[in-house]
Amino acid sequence: MTEKERLYELISARLDGELDSDGEAELAGLLASDPEYWDIFTAMSGAREALSERAEPPAELLPGVMAGVRKLGAQKRARRRRYIGVTASLAAAAVLAVAFVPKMLHRPEAGPGDSTGAAPYGLEPRDVSGPDDSPAVCIGPEGGTPVAQGPTDPATEPTTEPTDPPTEPTTEPTAAPTEPATEPPTEPTGELPEPEDGDLVNVSDYIPDIYVDLKYATDDNFTGQVIYDFTEARLRYGTVKKLMEVQAELREMGLSLKIWDACRPTSAQFKLWEICPDSRYVANPNHSGSTHSRGNTVDITLVTLDGEDIEMPTGFDDFTSRADRDYSDVAETAAANAELLEKLMTSHGFKPYTAEWWHYTDTVSYPIVEE
Amino acid sequence: MTAEEEQKIVRAAAHGDNGAFERLVRENQKHVYNLALKLTGNAEDALDASQDAFLKAYQNLKSFRGDSRVSVWLYRLTYNACMDLIKKSRRGQVTRMPTDEEGAELETPDPGPGPDELIERREELESVRRALNELDPDKRIILMMREYRNMSYAEISRALGLEEGTVKSRIARARAALAENLKNSGTFTFRAQSNNQSSKRKGGTRE
Known part of the structure; x- marks a missing residue:
């Protein structure tokens, strides 16, 4: 061994804390x-220092970033609302000029006292803390921060959002795309004939403030491909009525449902199978x-009334064990939110499906939808 | 995480999926924080710069084209965030500077790196990356296991199926090869001199 080789060995051992006296x-x-x-010693030490990533990021880094993200999101929404306020006023003026008649929304169980907005679908107003037996948990987007905001006027969200710029179509409610802010969803002037429970209906027609983000209508799903060419969430009317109650x-807790996938016709299922013919997935x-x-x-997942994601066990179509209903392997807040849902x-x-926290089936069954 | 998965997550985050963005932060926070720590030299600034870098990334998600990995993009954002932070704190320091020149010379705390020094540190880091890429793959891999992944000799020996003694000597040779590359490009030799110069400046010159 040359002297230089010995030098390398000694320096290397020293860098690893293994050099004796x-x-x-x-x-x-x-x-x-x-x-x-x-110079060799400096270079070897410096290179080690430059390459190593030994320091653990402080615990406050992630929450700090996510708090900043929410703040930026709120500012963005506030800016958008200002813009919407202007366009909505103009739209309202135009609408009044032509004696606009609001679209008639059928709302089953709608009682005479529900125009206050506190219980828009015929349910009794609830305490702001939510169901008496609901888990006393952190449901906020930030660990430990509850987002429950008390009774909220459901008219504000769905009617202000439709004029949003089309850049983020998937995160906004798809409901009432043409109605201006002047339409009070709590007081329809008439009713569509009530569908049969087995009829397939567009969920947003009956739950205007639900968020719809159909992952298979985009390439943002595990296949990376668009599976079906529609963006409306369709379900049996009987199933929609149950969702109305959940919503x-x-x-009342300042939250909303967001649909990731609903009726998937057999043709779409075949396409999915074609891309991924593996029954595990x-x-x-x-x-x-x-x-x-x-x-x-x-x-289905939970979001805030503004459509902001809250912490849930995983994203959509996560194939890891964290997606199942054993919530012991996910963060406490995520587990609590999934349990609430x-x-x-x-x-x-x-009926919940064991392997996916987001997957629910109506206990009432219906025939297969082919197309 | 593969590049493809990363692209999907970035797209989801750009469409308002904060959960997806949180995943990006989780995946990259160690890398970003360590870089910021090397550049700023202290934990407090490193935390601020890391958070600024991630928020900048969040604001620019839609402009991320995916030509490079997110980590490379974040590297640039982190460097810029450190630079902004240092410039800002330097400006703040001028206003807080004592008027008594002698007292100031003795008592002004170490102001940390200045913009020039930051550029120098970044160049160093980049030189090391370049020098690392020039190594033979076997040297590069073992070095990454030791330095970057912080694996012990025993862990590396299990991973590569080698005796611990062999691992030890291969790491020494890889470090030596890397150091030779760096020495030839004058990277750390230059730093040693410049550090001496800056320590001479310390206390005497404060912007």
Whole structure:
């Protein structure tokens, strides 16, 4: 071994904290003998320092960033509302000029006392703390910060959002795309004939403030491909009525449902199977298929009334064990939020699927939808 | 996380999925924080710069084209955030500076790196990356395991199926090769001199 090779060994051992006192003395002697050795020592130490990523980021880094994100989001929405306020006023003036008649929304169970906005779908107003037996949990987007805001006027959200710029179509409610802010959804002037429970309907027609972000209508899903060409969430009317009740309870807590997937016709299931013919991930349409094809199954998550995501166990179509209903492997807030969703859905007649926290099937079954 | 997964997450985040953005932060926070720590030299500024970098990324998600990995993009944003922070704190320091020149010379705390020094540190880091990329793959891999992943000799020996003694000597040789590359480009030799100069300046010159 040459002297230089020995030097490399000694420096390397020192950098790893493995040099004993004899080694230290030997290294010191070598360094003193040649200035070039100092350069080598500096370069080896400096390179190690430059490459290592040993420091753990402080715990406050992530919450700090996410708090900033929410603040920026709120500012963005405030700016947008100002813009919407102007366009809505103009729209309202135009609408009045032509004696606009608001679209008639059928709302089953709508009672005479529900025009206050506190219980828009015929349910009794609830205490702002939510269901008496709901988990006393942190449901806020930030760990430990509840977002419950008390009774909220449901008229404000769905009627102010439709004029949003089209840049973020998937995160906004798809409801009432043409109505200006002047339409009070609590007081329709008439009613559509009530559908049969088995009729497939557009969910947003009956729950105007629900958020719809159909992942398979975009390439933002595990296949990376667009699976179907529609963006409306369709479900059996009987299933929608149950969702209305869930949404009404959530609204009282400052929350809303967001639909990721609803009725998936068999044709779409075949396309999904074509792309991913693996029954671990996709229900085989040649056998029993997916319950999504029955129009009584929904992939659903929670967001705030503004549509902002709150912490849930995973994103959509996560194939890890964190997506299942054993919430012991996810953050406390995420677990609490998933439990809240589960509690509300099951108490209103939905059956949860064990492997996916977002997947719920109406306990009432319906025939398969082919197209 | 693969580049493809990363793209999907960025797209989701750009469409308002804060959960997706949170995942990006989780995945990259160690990398960003360590870089900021090396550049600023103190934990407090490193935290501020890291948060600023992530928020800048959040505001520009839609302009991220995916030509590079998110980590590379964040590297640039982190460097800029550190630079902004240092410029800002330098400006603040001028206004707080004592009027008694002698007292100021003795008592002004170490102002930390200035913009020039920051550029120098960034160049150093980039030189090391370049020098690392020039190494043979076997040297590069073992070095990354040790320095970047912080794996012990035993862990590396299990991962590569080598005796611990062999791991030890291979790491020494890889470090030596990297140091030779750096020494030839004058990277750390230059730093040693410049540090001496800046320590001479310290206390005497304060902007």
